[in-house]
Every structure is written in C-alpha cells, then in structure tokens.
Amino acid sequence: MKYITLLFSGIIFGIGLVLSGMTNPLKVQNFLDLFGLWDPSLAFVMGGAIFVALPGFWLVQKQKKPFFSKEFDLPKRKDLDFRLIFGAGVFGIGWGIGGLCPGPALTSLTFFDIGIYIPNSGSNSPFFDIDGISILGSFYSQSRDYDEFVKLSVHDTIQFLNIYWKELYNEYLFPSHSLEFSI
Amino acid sequence: METEFTPITSLAGGALIGLSAVMLMASHGKIAGISGIVSRILPPAIQKESIPFGIIFILGLLLAVPIWNLFFVEIERQAVSDNYFILGIAGLLVGFGSSYGNGCTSGHGVCGLSRGSTRSIIATVTFMFTGFLTVYILRNTLGL
Numbered sequence: 001m002k003y004i005t006l007l008f009s010g011i012i013f014g015i016g017l018v019l020s021g022m023t024n025p026l027k028v029q030n031f032l033d034l035f036g037l038w039d040p041s042l043a044f045v046m047g048g049a050i051f052v053a054l055p056g057f058w059l060v061q062k063q064k065k066p067f068f069s070k071e072f073d074l075p076k077r078k079d080l081d082f083r084l085i086f087g088a089g090v091f092g093i094g095w096g097i098g099g100l101c102p103g104p105a106l107t108s109l110t111f112f113d114i115g116i117y118i119p120n121s122g123s124n125s126p127f128f129d130i131d132g133i134s135i136l137g138s139f140y141s142q143s144r145d146y147d148e149f150v151k152l153s154v155h156d157t158i159q160f161l162n163i164y165w166k167e168l169y170n171e172y173l174f175p176s177h178s179l180e181f182s183i
Numbered sequence: 184m185e186t187e188f189t190p191i192t193s194l195a196g197g198a199l200i201g202l203s204a205v206m207l208m209a210s211h212g213k214i215a216g217i218s219g220i221v222s223r224i225l226p227p228a229i230q231k232e233s234i235p236f237g238i239i240f241i242l243g244l245l246l247a248v249p250i251w252n253l254f255f256v257e258i259e260r261q262a263v264s265d266n267y268f269i270l271g272i273a274g275l276l277v278g279f280g281s282s283y284g285n286g287c288t289s290g291h292g293v294c295g296l297s298r299g300s301t302r303s304i305i306a307t308v309t310f311m312f313t314g315f316l317t318v319y320i321l322r323n324t325l326g327l
Contacts, residue, residue: 025260032318085305091284096317097317100273106245
C-alpha cells in the first residue's frame, strides 16, 4: 500500500504535467516571454497547484505523522544564502533556454518522440533561420559544413529510432492509440 | 510561434500536481520536489533510505505518458530548438542550478510556496526573473 500510493502520486504528478502543458517546451518558453508572445497558462498551473496544496499541506500537518513513515521530512532552514539564489538563478537561465524543468523533462522521456526536437526546415522555432540551420550552432562550430554533417547524421539516427519506436508503440504496446510523431 | 492560452487544462493539471504533492506529504511526509528526489538517488548526494522512494515515484512519472496515451488524445508539444548542443547546455544549467539551489519548479515553486517558505519564495522569484530575462535576451537581443 505504501508503494502503491507512492506510484500513484508519481503518475498523478506526471499526468498533471502533461495536461497542464508543462511538457510542451515552447509553451513554457512563451510563458517566460513576458513582453512578446506571452502565454499566461503556466501561471494557472502554479495557481492550481498552490490552490490545492496550500490547504492540503495545512490539513496534513495537523496530523501527528504521515501514514507510512515516522515523521514529516521537511526542510528546516530559514536563512538565505548565496547557493540558493545562485542555484535558482542558473536554473532559471536553463529553463528559459530549453523550456523544460526537471519534472517535465523526466516525464517527457516516455513520449519516445525525440524526433520532435528536429523540426522541418523553415520551422518557427526561435533558434532557426529560414534554412533550418541553427543560428546559434555557428557560434560554437568553426566549420558550418561539419556542423551540418553532424546534424544530418544525428537526424538520420534519430529518425530511424523514431520510426522504430513508432512501430513498437503503435503496433505492439498501444494498438488502440495511434501516435503521430513529428519528424 | 504563439501557443494557445489554455487556462482550464492548465488549472486542472496544476490541481493534479498539487494533489500529488499533498498525497506524498500525507503518506510519506516528503516534499514533492523532483530535483531533490532525483539527486537523492544518484551520487554524490545519494541517500540509501531514499532510493526505493525515489525510484518508485520516478517510475510513476515515467508511466504517466503511456497511461495518458491509453485514454486521451495526443497532447501538443513543440520544440524550442533542434540544437543538441544548446539543449544540452540548457539541461546542464537546469540540473546544476536546481541541485545547487536545493529545488526546482516543483520543490520551491509549488511545495515551498504552499508551505510559505521564505527560501522558496526567494528562489521562485529568482528563477522566474532569470527565466524571463533569458527568454527576453534570446528573442529580442539575439533575435532568435
């Protein structure tokens, strides 16, 4: 029972992330684009979560102990230190660039559609120019040809894996649900 | 590219996240902070007694999408970049930052704020601010 509750908490958390849109990196990035294509949805995610967790925690902590362990394991520190602020700051930068925080990143693993990260030429992705070649890519690679060579090899490999997963997923694992993979 | 404003599903999804956090607190007395849970099952911050707890919770997270796919239609997901180098850097920053700062969006942003923790409020304001700033620079200054 102890572990079933735990597993269910994980599943509910993951489904919450998928339903809320947290597993869509562009949606997260647009939330952070306050003065541009702002999508306020993520404020509702945090609002919804706190709306439930605030009274929930209050009720739970009136109990003497949790159901399956001896005591509540809560952070006790109150002091502000450099680590907290520097860590949070660095985390925010990565979150802004990639559009994924740890929870959605883990949950997204079982989409098995790594190919979504390779949009077609002329995509609307902010990291692309119209030729579909990454602009930022040229900052770190001296030779653009080499860069493209690596990109194509990676693309082919991923495409193969993607098709493989699609077959496995649609034919064997979940025949009732057909997944559309974007390559 | 614009994304659709989805207040209802986002609110409902958020409520599920909150429910999960309350369940975890009521059953095991633990904070539903993903970065913390992950860091405690990996070296160097590994804690033996947290391993089964962490692995089962993460297994639940990984089962969420397959279970979702059994009952619902595919959910929209859009890439922000095809550049593995940049995405890798983003991942490193997220991983380093959340472990160094003892929390991420779930631990500080949801659980911490709900508990009224000052540290979490400061952390949330900080990562929101650097997130806004990063996207502003990416899209407006670098024009990406």
